[in-house]
Amino acid sequence: MKTRLSIVTVVLLLSSLFTVKAQTVESKYGLDSVQTILNASLYVEMVKQKNYAEALQGWRYVYNNAPAFQKSTYSNGIKIMRGMLRKTQNPKYIDTLMMVYDQRIKYFGKDRRYPKGYILGRKGGDLFSYKRKNIPAVKEAYGILKKSIEMRGLKSEAKVIANTMEASKILVQNKEIEPEEVIDNYLLFMDMAAKKKEIEKNPKKLQNIENARLNVEQIFFQAGVADCETLSNIFTPKFEANKDDLTLINKILRMLNRQECEDGALYAKVAERKYQLEPNADAAHNLAKMFIKKKDFTKSKNYLSKSIELEQNTDIKADLHFKLATIQLMQNQYSAAKSNALKAISERPNWGQPYILIGKAYAAYSKKYGTKPIEHLAVYWVAVDKFIKAKNIDPECSEEARGLINTYSKYFPRKEDAFFEGIKNGDTYKVGGWINESTKVRLTE
Structure with a gap:
């Protein structure tokens, strides 16, 4: 008182x-x-x-x-x-x-820090949270949230995006919106996350963006529109009616690629049509992925090579060279695999996976190199050198590299076998042929 x-x-x-x-x-x-x-x-x-x-x-x-x-x-x-x-x-x-939010917009909707789009995001979020079992209310909240995202763009709060995705899941499951709308939301939010990650430098905020992206992805899968059969049912009639619509074709391919649906009939039709209308690096890459899924490696290599010729982005080009090298390694084309792995490294120097691939190619070729047992085993020295290089330059593949180092170090020549060849620990040793690498001798007991 x-x-x-x-x-x-x-x-x-x-x-x-x-x-x-x-x-x-x-x-x-x-x-x-x-x-x-x-x-x-x-x-x-x-x-x-x-x-x-x-x-x-x-x-x-x-x-x-x-x-x-x-x-x-x-x-x-x-x-x-x-x-x-x-x-x-x-x-x-x-x-x-809801009236409080509306009146705030009326009197303070032009506030620079918290403008109308921000307030709509909060309003839609509260309506959705408190009335998520009421489908008309969810639909109203969804419209408010979508408007907020339209106004705020990359400034949209993660919670607003998650609420929008969750609302679209509920609505599609109740047949209030079409599955394609959920797909469009998903693609939009994935693009927004990618753009935000490109411009954000703060590690904590980057992690928040990644958490939000994973959240949206999880909700999307729960919506029941992400499996290959459903995507095919949604998009096949649309494609058949609009075979020259590149916007639609690109959307279909993005979705099928994300869900790894490259082996379906729809993917084949759409990828081939894209290449006819727009024979660029991306179109060639789509066909390559399709033929990889079908295990037609001759055609997949052909389209990967075309994609490499047409691609201008060095990072993407590195991935394409690595994919081609991977197929060549599977087909025991060791020298060609090494050549493409080196090209991948030239496009992305601090990438460890191409070094691991070269090391695997060396190890797989070991029994074919030389005529003596010690010559076969010496190849493991240069293979392990590549695994060590991968571990040292790329933290993302260090665990795999350590495992390979431990595995193949066990096959190093023994001291007693090397003694008769006049080879000692620490000597420089040259492995010739297409490998053409010098290394340091490491012997086991």
Whole structure:
């Protein structure tokens, strides 16, 4: 009671300093500056104490009679409505909460820090959270969230994106929206995550972006529109009706590639049509992936080579060379595999996987090199050299590299066998032929 009286006294003293001219609801202090300041001071104290029921009367006066007074009228109003909803479970507070967001947009929607799009994201999120079992309400929330993302773009909050994806999952499962709309949302949000990761430098924020991306991916899979059969059912009739629509073709290929549906009939038709309409590196790569899935390695290598010729992006080119090298290694084309792995390294120097591939090619060729047992085993020295190189330059493949080092080091020549060849620990040894590497002798007991 003492606190309440002291607040009233201070407010009355302060209010005497104001000269009020033509006060209206639209003016900052509303119809009565004294009452506005008095009620604001009282309800704010109640909010601090989380006494939302006591805060309600004073807050309601400011909200109704001085809506342009303070931005905090609305942030506090949200706290009050949420608190009252928890306490009473009365859905009327959800409706009032929505009104609070709407009035905030009316009076403070041009705020630079928290503009209209931001407020819509929060409004849609609350409506979805409190009424997620009510399909019409979910649909309304979904529309609000989509509008927020449209206005905010890459500034959209992760929670807004997750809520939008979750709402679209519920709606498609209740046949309120088409599966393609869920797919479009998924592709949009994946693109947004990729762009945000490109420009973000803060490690913590980068991890938050990745967590949000994984969350969206999980929700998408739960929606039931991501399996190859469903995608084929959705997109086959659309493709057959629009075979010259490159936007549609690219969307279909992106989705089928993401879900690894390259071995289906739809992928074959769409990939071949893309190459006819736009014979670029991406189109050739799509066909290569299709033939890899079909285990037609001759055609896959042909299209990978075409893709490499047409590709301008060095990072993508590195991946293409590595893919080609991988197929060549599978077909025991060791020298060609090494050549393409080296080209991958030239495009992306600190990548460890091509070194691992070269090491595997050496190890696989070991029995064919030379005529003596020690010559066969000496190849493991240069193979392990490549695994060590991979471990040292690329943390992402260090675990695999360590495992390979441990495995193949066991096959190093023994001291007693090397003795008869005049080879000692630490000597320089040359492995010739297409391998053409010098290494250091390492002998086992």
